Amino acid sequence: MKVNFDVAVVGGGVIGALAARELKKFDLSVVVLESAADVAAGASKANSGIVHAGFDAVPGTLKAKYNVIGNAMMEQTCRELGVKYIRNGSLVVARTCEEEGILPELLFRGRQNGVKGLKIMLREQLAEEEPHIADGIAAALYAPTGGIVCPYGLTIAAMGNAMDNGAELLCGFTVVGAVKTGTGWQLVSADGHELTARIVVNCAGAGAEQVAGLFGDTFFRIGFRRGEYMLLDKSVGTYAKHTVFSVPTKAGKGVLVTPTVDGNLLVGPTSVEEDEYTTATRRAAFSELRQKASAMLKEIPFGQVITSFAGERSYSDRHDFILEWGKPGVFHAAGIESPGLTSSPAIAEHIAEQVAKALGAKKNGDFVPVRRSMHWFKDLSAEEKNRVIAQDAAYGHIVCRCEEVTLGEIYEAMRSNPPARTLDGIKLRTRAGMGRCQSGFCQPSVLHELMTEFGMAAEEITKNGGDSRIIVGGEL
Numbered sequence: 001m002k003v004n005f006d007v008a009v010v011g012g013g014v015i016g017a018l019a020a021r022e023l024k025k026f027d028l029s030v031v032v033l034e035s036a037a038d039v040a041a042g043a044s045k046a047n048s049g050i051v052h053a054g055f056d057a058v059p060g061t062l063k064a065k066y067n068v069i070g071n072a073m074m075e076q077t078c079r080e081l082g083v084k085y086i087r088n089g090s091l092v093v094a095r096t097c098e099e100e101g102i103l104p105e106l107l108f109r110g111r112q113n114g115v116k117g118l119k120i121m122l123r124e125q126l127a128e129e130e131p132h133i134a135d136g137i138a139a140a141l142y143a144p145t146g147g148i149v150c151p152y153g154l155t156i157a158a159m160g161n162a163m164d165n166g167a168e169l170l171c172g173f174t175v176v177g178a179v180k181t182g183t184g185w186q187l188v189s190a191d192g193h194e195l196t197a198r199i200v201v202n203c204a205g206a207g208a209e210q211v212a213g214l215f216g217d218t219f220f221r222i223g224f225r226r227g228e229y230m231l232l233d234k235s236v237g238t239y240a241k242h243t244v245f246s247v248p249t250k251a252g253k254g255v256l257v258t259p260t261v262d263g264n265l266l267v268g269p270t271s272v273e274e275d276e277y278t279t280a281t282r283r284a285a286f287s288e289l290r291q292k293a294s295a296m297l298k299e300i301p302f303g304q305v306i307t308s309f310a311g312e313r314s315y316s317d318r319h320d321f322i323l324e325w326g327k328p329g330v331f332h333a334a335g336i337e338s339p340g341l342t343s344s345p346a347i348a349e350h351i352a353e354q355v356a357k358a359l360g361a362k363k364n365g366d367f368v369p370v371r372r373s374m375h376w377f378k379d380l381s382a383e384e385k386n387r388v389i390a391q392d393a394a395y396g397h398i399v400c401r402c403e404e405v406t407l408g409e410i411y412e413a414m415r416s417n418p419p420a421r422t423l424d425g426i427k428l429r430t431r432a433g434m435g436r437c438q439s440g441f442c443q444p445s446v447l448h449e450l451m452t453e454f455g456m457a458a459e460e461i462t463k464n465g466g467d468s469r470i471i472v473g474g475e476l
């Protein structure tokens with residue numbers, strides 16, 4: 001194993017993965033250190049997946065700056081990486097007279113931030129654009145540049161592209177120690193592995209304050225706010241065309257109802273202040289979400305909920321992104337709460353520019369920015385699918401019936417960068433287990449393929465690493 005790198009990125013979320021990809025555009029050796037069993041294990045897995053237009057952030061903040069630049073970069077980034085992205089536009093709907101008064105403020109703020117095409121829409125046009133809009137709503141702020149993206153798809157594809165260009169990924173590497181060396185830092189993992197890097201980039205999300213502390217950087221604090229969601233079946237995925245937001249408050253952007261890029265309908269998130277990181281869901285969240293979402297869209301078919309989940313926002317005590325150097329050779333990208341996903345391509349570019357400048361690195365002329373979509377087979381016509389199946393029968397064998405995922409796609413998920421080694425890893429790459437039956441049908445088959453591919457016993461296969469084993473004390 002190589003142990004000396006130019007750059008070590010701590011954290012394999014969307015910021016760390018895209019930063020690694022941008023860093024590989026320079027002539028630098030790069031390693032990503034991720035404590036979980038796979039990338040996209042933190043906030044980048046469980047969020048709303050909205051590419052925000054940029055009218056919410058306070059002008060002059062880093063959030064406002066990177067939101068607008070990131071929004072503009074997202075389409076090309078997703079095209080290069082084969083990630084699903086749709087510019088569906090967003091609506092902030094005013095439910096009361098008081099909220100109606102806030103819409104012009106948001107419009108003004110958006111224009112200050114450089115957001116294009118914003119306008120206030122009145123009831124008549126609103127009802128045409130969004131047929132299920134609730135009766136009491138008189139006006140909304142329309143943002144045509146708002147979009148939706150698959151957050152974990154973007155993270156996995158960015159890491160895959162970085163690896164295809166020579167970056168390394170070490171999962172299960174929890175950074176617990178840092179020692180200054182003559183040329184940089186020696187990093188130590190919880191299980192005693194060591195490596196060195198000339199520069200360390202802290203993209204550790206919820207762990208960013210702790211990681212900063214290892215270098216003696218104590219100039220920011222991280223707080224946590226949980227957000228719970230309900231995901232509805234694809235049969236009602238078009239119930240909303242746009243991303244429909246309530247008017248933002250101090251606690252965040254409020255509850256939204258949105259289609260997802262995979263055709264589901266998403267309702268959430270709640271906003272619950274926490275003392276520590278947690279992604280458990282609460283029963284009370286469902287009535288809160290139902291009530292708030294129903295004030296925006298009428299008769300939402302809540303009978304079609306297929307699952308619930310939660311993500312944890314990690315915010316800084318500055319309530320803005322922290323993007324700055326700490327101790328020599330340590331760059332912090334911390335407190336990346338919403339609109340962090342939207343901002344991620346722009347933040348990653350900024351990180352790489354800072355690091356390349358510090359190391360005097362030259363451009364990497366061999367960098368290949370393109371990665372094949374993880375959905376290439378699904379997007380083929382029936383004729384084209386038949387042609388592929390004639391060459392490789394694995395694509396003719398359906399493993400997940402709800403999402404129509406083939407064995408060929410499961411093999412790809414295990415064999416392409418970054419390889420999936422857990423049930424969730426397969427699920428996030430292929431959607432096997434994400435459908436209406438929530439893996440009731442396909443899980444044993446996926447488990448079997450993981451065992452065969454990696455020569456593991458059934459008891460060794462986990463849902464998402466650690467102790468999340470599926471089979472305990474018996475044969476499959």
Ligand SMILES: Cc1cc2nc3c(=O)[nH]c(=O)nc-3n(C[C@H](O)[C@H](O)[C@H](O)COP(=O)(O)OP(=O)(O)OC[C@H]3O[C@@H](n4cnc5c(N)ncnc54)[C@H](O)[C@@H]3O)c2cc1C
Pocket residue numbers: 010011012013014015016033034035036039040041042043044045046047048049050051052173174175176203204205206207208211226227228269310311312313314336337338339340341342343
């Ligand atoms: C509920 C919710 C809704 C959101 N909605 C949106 C939205 O619609 N649009 C938007 O733009 N943004 C949204 N966001 C924000 C967005 O999700 C985040 O800004 C983004 O995912 C942050 O990415 P990250 O890479 O900084 O952190 P993470 O994705 O959390 O990644 C950090 C990684 O670091 C790893 N790590 C931690 N400590 C260590 C260590 N010591 N050693 C090694 N690895 C370590 C973790 O395991 C984790 O994988 C939302 C966030 C939440 C929680």
